[in-house]
Amino acid sequence: MLRMIRLMLAVLAGLLSLPAAAQTLQDILQENPEAIAEPSRRTVGETLDRILASNLPEVPLFLERWRERAVYRRVSDGLFFYAEETEDGYLLFDISTGAPAGGAGRREISALIPNAGVRGAIATALIEFQLSDPDPARRAAALTAITRDPSADHLDPLRESIAAETDPVLKARKERLERILTARFDADPAARIAAISALGHDTGLESRSVLNQILAASPQVAAAIPEGENVARILEPGGADLSREAAYALLVAEGLAPPVPTAQDIRNALVAAIGEGRLPDLDPSSLDSDAARAAAYDRLVAAGSAPPRVTDEAIDAALEAHVFWLGYAEPDPAVTEAARATLDRSLTRVALYQTADIGLDALSLASIYFLAAIGLAITFGVMGVINMAHGEFIMIGAYTAYCVQRVIPDQTLSLAVALPLAFAVAFAAGVAMERLVIRRLSRRPLETLLATFGISIALQQIAKNIFGTQARPLTAPSWLSGSLTLNDVVSISHIRIAIFVLALIFLALLLVVLRRSRLGLEIRAVTQNPGMAASMGIDPDRINMLTFGLGSGIAGIAGVAIGLYAQVTSEMGANYIVQSFMAVVVGGVGNVWGTLAGATLIGGLQKLIEWFNPSNTLAAQTYMILFIIIFIQFRPRGIVALRGRAAGV
Amino acid sequence: MTWFLLALALVTLGATVLSQMGLGLISTSFVKTLGKTLCLCLVAVAMDVVWGYCGILSLGHMAFFGIGGYAIGQWLMYARTEIIVTESLRQSPLPPTEAEIVAAVGSQIFGVVGSSEFPWIWAFADNLLLQLLMVMLAPGLLALIFGWLAFRSRVTGVYLSILTQAMTLALSLWLFQNDSGLRGNNGLSGLQNIPGLDHLGQDLLSVLFLWASALALGGGYLLFAFVTSGRMGSVIRAIRDDEARLRFLGYQTEHYKLFVFTLTAMVSGLAGALYYPQAGIINPAELAPMASIYLAVWVAIGGRGRLYGAAIGAALVSLLSSWFTGGGAPPLDLGFHVIHWTDWWLVVLGLSFVAVTLFFPKGIGGLFDLIPARRPVPDRQGAFGPDRGARRREEGVPE
Amino acid sequence: MSALLEVSGISVSFDGFRAINDLSLAIGERELRAIIGPNGAGKTTFMDIVTGKTRPDSGRVLWGEHFIDLVGMDEARIARAGIGRKFQRPTVFEAQTVEENLHLALRNPRGPFAVLFSRRRPEDAARVAAIATEIGLAEELPRLAGELSHGQKQWLEIGMLLAQEPRLLLVDEPAAGMTPAEREHTTALLRRLAEHRAVVVVEHDMEFVRRLDCRVTVLHEGRVLAEGSLDHVTSNPEVIDVYLGR
Known part of the structure; x- marks a missing residue:
């Protein structure tokens, strides 16, 4: 009845508005001024419809101001104005033309203060206008607003705005959003299914979350599955995804079974009963086991003052008597099926992209390990010496870059200076260490290992004393600070790409030096047979010194690279040194390719394990080290192993 | 050997007399420091057997030490929390059931890592006897498995050192996790309170632990002296000097190495189990690879290849370390820079370690050879120390 | 044959x-x-x-x-x-005495526990003395093998092979x-x-x-x-x- 009247009124209003085409916004508002001045969440829809129906150009501005609480009403005649505050009152402006409309005292007008619900409704109405706003930024904002809070109301305005969209980027966004809204809200299942299938080409997070929303399901229980229920699958109580307890709790929640008194409930009931003297002949101190408590509680049950315990058999029987299933909130099975199929397809693609992303991550980690490990590998290959202070050369490189950055503010320039300088400083430190310590300990590899430990301890502490324990940032130039994003899944930061390139450059450089230069020839000779090399006139001391310097220098470069994406601390070297050792051990000694293989394996493995267990990088490292210990069992000489007589290390 | 045991007894008795007897000349904390130092001496002696005699530079023995500490810590913490929980539950109207006590103990212990369930690793925590067994068995088993894998595949020299370091790192990283079941980086604490012995007071307890530590060190010393003497000692040193040759004599060297590695790991576990109740707290940082490196430093400074050398090195360096880093040493004013030892001690230690390896490979123990009255003992560590075979490229021909 | x-x-x-x-x-x-x-x-x-x-x-x-x-x-x-093997260059355990070297090589049980609890039997000592005499090192038994001359080391190694009874x-x-x-x-x-x-x-x-x-x-x-x-x-x-x- 009421609806009839409302309909008639609307028709009447429509009829009235027809001849009065020259009606202003003010006139429309004045038709029911109280609905504007004191709107409620319930009535505002009707009011908005009326205003929108006028199709007046000033409507969007008005709605916006209304929402922003910038519309005023003159007390004397009830007309609405925009106003600007002055020293002694307000300047008023016409809501249709924006022309000045005189002044008003502070008491003569009152601001309209719509509540949050009303403002939300206004905003929804506004989106329609914003979607076709001339300003692209506002159209984009409207799209973002819809994405954040999608609803069925937005679907039609969105569809209407697509055709007129001129900006290709925004148009694509709109089309995508339209698909998403269609998939969720369209009344026609066929249209929804079509939209859902179209979402399959999209790996974005949004479309996946839409599919997940469509596929939202919850466990249900009943004596039998009701007609028309959209069942995802039947659940087995006690199975993998519905524990016995959860299943029974579901029954209790549905009122289909009595609750089980927990141990806590039993305890509380007993405490209450004892307190009220209902169990006078019972010695409380005897209740120190579950069995004793159960017996006492059963007495309460018998007296009718407590709900009975539920036996396991009763629970089983209750579970047996009901059927559990996972039910979709969405009633149409065709839609959920389409969504499931699309989501599976999309997940497969996402998995592929993720693999690619992990591959990229692993590659950049491997580059770091390669840079950190190659120096170690060369010195170990040539001299049979493990340099435990290698990590500290990494640190020296990083601190060198930090110091350079303090002196040269221009980041690109400072990086260009820091790289060679880090190499030079670490090279010098390495040569000094070789001459002062390692040479004196030649052919005592374990003692060299220990002496370099000592140096490592001292260097770390010295760095701590000079630079403090605080982490020092090494800022990358702005052109390195972005990241290359292929889609929602695959992205890699420029720094990591740069480190990869750096590693490639050093790989190439090393190969050239080792294969083509005189120094390389001599290094290879000493690696393969030191005695023979010495008798051929190669000075092993000089080669050792240069090799050691070279290895240390590359560690310095690695330090700059690590400092750019992590931070510079006195312990940074120690954090990479074990992985570097692992790379050398796994890869095989004295071979650039071996180290490359080792670093790739270690980096890849670490990322892979992290992927399986993303929350726990500590566990990842543990498992990786365990893997390596096992790996050594099968290839004690590493991936690229020398065989025959030369293999005896 | 007699000398060593005599000195040990003297120190223990002296400390007992000075701290008890109403004299109070030595503080309880100093007695504890002494007791802890004796434990460190024991693990250093074990390290010396493995490294100085057998030539395996293990960077994992402090991990075994820590495992021993964790094993005893589990019982200490469980038993003590159980007492506290039982006490507090006594106020409640109903006496607690066993399940309630266990649950309350669980939430007390694991509250810090957001859990209240007992992980499998605590299965024996309520049983002192079993947990005492774990003190030796857990490190022994780990050493046995690791050693079997490593020695079987003939990993030697620096490779082996790196591998033991990796094992140590893996262990400490695993312990750092919250879901390792050992309270993550919180570690186990309150270990100085011995359940059932609270009435004795810390000053008496500290003396008891000093005695226990001294007994363990004396016993361990005798055990290792036995192992490193006679034909066994001969074989062990031969492994260090030329393992390949010994194999051609028909000795299954990996079995010997496994025996030494496991035995010393078990003794290290025992030392740890005595150390941590005196320290009061254990956390994963104690097992970090650095700790094992310091152990090697002590042994090297003390002198490898003689058991008393290792003990002297451990005692001296660890006491000096705590004196310097504890702020006990007065700052040194160089005019342009004031040296605060808390900052610079590690630098001094690191460099002096380099100096010892370079110039005094025999360590402090080498000084004893200078006593003229003594007949010089055969140079048991070889002219160039262990592992000359490590860089060998052809059979039988050291370069 | x-x-x-x-x-x-x-x-x-x-x-x-x-x-x-x-x-x-x-x-x-x-x-x-x-x-x-x-x-x-x-x-x-x-x-x-x-x-x-x-x-x-x-x-x-x-x-x-x-x-x-x-x-x-x-x-x-x-x-x-x-099967015994003698290397090109003498390889003996230089940090141990001649006697210890020979005892190591004696044909006795070689397991770790057997060795740990073994005692030096008189017949072992006699055998070592006999071998030492045969290779001309009877006087050198308590000396470190590393102190021997090149030739003596050769003999010691041969003595060890004899003790091994291959x-x-x-x-x-x-x-x-x-x-x-x-x-x-x-x-x-x-x-x-x-x-x-x-x-x-x-x-x-x-x-x-x-x-x-x-x-x-x-x-x-x-x-x-x-x-x-x-x-x-x-x-x-x-x-x-x-x-x-x-």
């Missing part, structure tokens, strides 16, 4: 280089055999394979009356089975770096050793081999080129070609 050691069809290659190529060889009980060949002929690799240091890619090494296959066994087990002794270039007098002595010793056990001597000094006066096997490029008395093999044109041809 039944074979003590029978090597059949073994091959091994390192990085594509065939060090041993389908080599077959049999050594009899109490036989003295010399193996000669130019550098790279595979002499040392042959010994490595027999003693378990190198594993052949194919082939079998059968040992003793029960034809036990030695391939895949480790060095220690092969040594315990009765059934087959592999000797790698025993005459290298020796004075003529010492060579004479060594020849006599090797022949005396061969009275009780099989001895295989790898050598490339023809004069020395001639003095040994035994069956000779010539290896070349990893296989047997000729076998027989020294005169027989030196008259073989292929052998002459290999030794003198280039």
Whole structure:
């Protein structure tokens, strides 16, 4: 009845508005001024419809101001104005033309203060206008607003705005959003299914979350599955995804079974009963086991003052008597099926992209390990010496870059200076260490290992004393600070790409030096047979010194690279040194390719394990080290192993 | 050997007399420091057997030490929390059931890592006897498995050192996790309170632990002296000097190495189990690879290849370390820079370690050879120390 | 004469280089055999394979009356089975006394626990003293092996091999770096050793081999080129070609 009247009124209003085409916004508002001045969440829809129906150009501005609480009403005649505050009152402006409309005292007008619900409704109405706003930024904002809070109301305005969209980027966004809204809200299942299938080409997070929303399901229980229920699958109580307890709790929640008194409930009931003297002949101190408590509680049950315990058999029987299933909130099975199929397809693609992303991550980690490990590998290959202070050369490189950055503010320039300088400083430190310590300990590899430990301890502490324990940032130039994003899944930061390139450059450089230069020839000779090399006139001391310097220098470069994406601390070297050792051990000694293989394996493995267990990088490292210990069992000489007589290390 | 045991007894008795007897000349904390130092001496002696005699530079023995500490810590913490929980539950109207006590103990212990369930690793925590067994068995088993894998595949020299370091790192990283079941980086604490012995007071307890530590060190010393003497000692040193040759004599060297590695790991576990109740707290940082490196430093400074050398090195360096880093040493004013030892001690230690390896490979123990009255003992560590075979490229021909 | 050691069809290659190529060889009980060949002929690799240091890619090494296959066994087990090896350069445990060295080599149980709880029995001491006398080091028993002269170390090593009581002794270039007098002595010793056990001597000094006066096997490029008395093999044109041809 009421609806009839409302309909008639609307028709009447429509009829009235027809001849009065020259009606202003003010006139429309004045038709029911109280609905504007004191709107409620319930009535505002009707009011908005009326205003929108006028199709007046000033409507969007008005709605916006209304929402922003910038519309005023003159007390004397009830007309609405925009106003600007002055020293002694307000300047008023016409809501249709924006022309000045005189002044008003502070008491003569009152601001309209719509509540949050009303403002939300206004905003929804506004989106329609914003979607076709001339300003692209506002159209984009409207799209973002819809994405954040999608609803069925937005679907039609969105569809209407697509055709007129001129900006290709925004148009694509709109089309995508339209698909998403269609998939969720369209009344026609066929249209929804079509939209859902179209979402399959999209790996974005949004479309996946839409599919997940469509596929939202919850466990249900009943004596039998009701007609028309959209069942995802039947659940087995006690199975993998519905524990016995959860299943029974579901029954209790549905009122289909009595609750089980927990141990806590039993305890509380007993405490209450004892307190009220209902169990006078019972010695409380005897209740120190579950069995004793159960017996006492059963007495309460018998007296009718407590709900009975539920036996396991009763629970089983209750579970047996009901059927559990996972039910979709969405009633149409065709839609959920389409969504499931699309989501599976999309997940497969996402998995592929993720693999690619992990591959990229692993590659950049491997580059770091390669840079950190190659120096170690060369010195170990040539001299049979493990340099435990290698990590500290990494640190020296990083601190060198930090110091350079303090002196040269221009980041690109400072990086260009820091790289060679880090190499030079670490090279010098390495040569000094070789001459002062390692040479004196030649052919005592374990003692060299220990002496370099000592140096490592001292260097770390010295760095701590000079630079403090605080982490020092090494800022990358702005052109390195972005990241290359292929889609929602695959992205890699420029720094990591740069480190990869750096590693490639050093790989190439090393190969050239080792294969083509005189120094390389001599290094290879000493690696393969030191005695023979010495008798051929190669000075092993000089080669050792240069090799050691070279290895240390590359560690310095690695330090700059690590400092750019992590931070510079006195312990940074120690954090990479074990992985570097692992790379050398796994890869095989004295071979650039071996180290490359080792670093790739270690980096890849670490990322892979992290992927399986993303929350726990500590566990990842543990498992990786365990893997390596096992790996050594099968290839004690590493991936690229020398065989025959030369293999005896 | 007699000398060593005599000195040990003297120190223990002296400390007992000075701290008890109403004299109070030595503080309880100093007695504890002494007791802890004796434990460190024991693990250093074990390290010396493995490294100085057998030539395996293990960077994992402090991990075994820590495992021993964790094993005893589990019982200490469980038993003590159980007492506290039982006490507090006594106020409640109903006496607690066993399940309630266990649950309350669980939430007390694991509250810090957001859990209240007992992980499998605590299965024996309520049983002192079993947990005492774990003190030796857990490190022994780990050493046995690791050693079997490593020695079987003939990993030697620096490779082996790196591998033991990796094992140590893996262990400490695993312990750092919250879901390792050992309270993550919180570690186990309150270990100085011995359940059932609270009435004795810390000053008496500290003396008891000093005695226990001294007994363990004396016993361990005798055990290792036995192992490193006679034909066994001969074989062990031969492994260090030329393992390949010994194999051609028909000795299954990996079995010997496994025996030494496991035995010393078990003794290290025992030392740890005595150390941590005196320290009061254990956390994963104690097992970090650095700790094992310091152990090697002590042994090297003390002198490898003689058991008393290792003990002297451990005692001296660890006491000096705590004196310097504890702020006990007065700052040194160089005019342009004031040296605060808390900052610079590690630098001094690191460099002096380099100096010892370079110039005094025999360590402090080498000084004893200078006593003229003594007949010089055969140079048991070889002219160039262990592992000359490590860089060998052809059979039988050291370069 | 039944074979003590029978090597059949073994091959091994390192990085594509065939060090041993389908080599077959049999050594009899109490036989003295010399193996000669130019550098790279595979002499040392042959010994490595027999003693378990190198594993052949194919082939079998059968040992003793029960034809036990030695391939895949480790060095220690092969040594315990009765094969002793003397290296080119003397390798003794220099940080231990002569006495300790000999005790290490004595034929006693070799397990860790047996060794840990072993006591020094009088018969062991007697055996050590006897060996020391035989190798002329009786006076040096308490001295460190590292303090001995080069020749003395050689003798000590041979003494250790005697203590080990092997059934087959592999000797790698025993005459290298020796004075003529010492060579004479060594020849006599090797022949005396061969009275009780099989001895295989790898050598490339023809004069020395001639003095040994035994069956000779010539290896070349990893296989047997000729076998027989020294005169027989030196008259073989292929052998002459290999030794003198280039």
